[in-house]
Amino acid sequence: DVKVTQSSRYLVKRTGEKVFLECVQDMDHENMFWYRQDPGLGLRLIYFSYDVKMKEKGDIPEGYSVSREKKERFSLILESASTNQTSMYLCASSLGGGGAGRQFFGPGTRLTVL
Amino acid sequence: DQQVKQNSPSLSVQEGRISILNCDYTNSMFDYFLWYKKYPAEGPTFLISISSIKDKNEDGRFTVFLNKSAKHLSLHIVPSQPGDSAVYFCAAMSGSSGSARQLTFGSGTQLTVLP
Numbered sequence: 001d002v003k004v005t006q007s008s009r010y011l012v013k014r015t016g017e018k019v020f021l022e023c024v025q026d027m028d029h030e031n032m033f034w035y036r037q038d039p040g041l042g043l044r045l046i047y048f049s050y051d052v053k054m055k056e057k058g059d060i061p062e063g064y065s066v067s068r069e070k071k072e073r074f075s076l077i078l079e080s081a082s083t084n085q086t087s088m089y090l091c092a093s094s095l096g097g098g099g100a101g102r103q104f105f106g107p108g109t110r111l112t113v114l
Numbered sequence: 115d116q117q118v119k120q121n122s123p124s125l126s127v128q129e130g131r132i133s134i135l136n137c138d139y140t141n142s143m144f145d146y147f148l149w150y151k152k153y154p155a156e157g158p159t160f161l162i163s164i165s166s167i168k169d170k171n172e173d174g175r176f177t178v179f180l181n182k183s184a185k186h187l188s189l190h191i192v193p194s195q196p197g198d199s200a201v202y203f204c205a206a207m208s209g210s211s212g213s214a215r216q217l218t219f220g221s222g223t224q225l226t227v228l229p
Contacts, residue, residue, distance in 0.1 A: 105157030
């Protein structure tokens, strides 16, 4: 079974802090994704990556950046955390190419920005 | 503009009865659809999918129906069990999404199955 792990389940940060969220997958997947989940809004794509060192903006990239130095690891960075970035953050991975697109998700990180 | 819509935020069903969760989409380029289930404090898990070349896909108690002309899909759960209580997300993708095959998600429906 694919395993996607996220570095923290719960995180509390202060406004203005730099925040790193880490995600690791163990199935050699080419694609990795970062979403945030908010009530009534579903999952919204922040950034994704289809290869090492490659990244593309999703629907809501403002205030975020990403890093993918190794195939198995995809990091989400909040350069200067703000209260409106309080959310559940979900990482996912999928096979490359056309594929079936099925994404495997990590357990999520509940981030609170005070 | 939401391209995938789940208009019912919540649904309650009696154990043993049928649960029907609905999803509408606006992008006619979507060619593959998935349903995910999410329990609290866990990530979404894949449930069932359907390609646009089909109108029905079945897996045990779960069946997904696709009506392309109406741009509508539905997930049927028969019989419903208390363990099915979760948030269900509909998701869609198109062949033109690029190599990473992005998913567009709906806002989710909270299903509660009452014992």
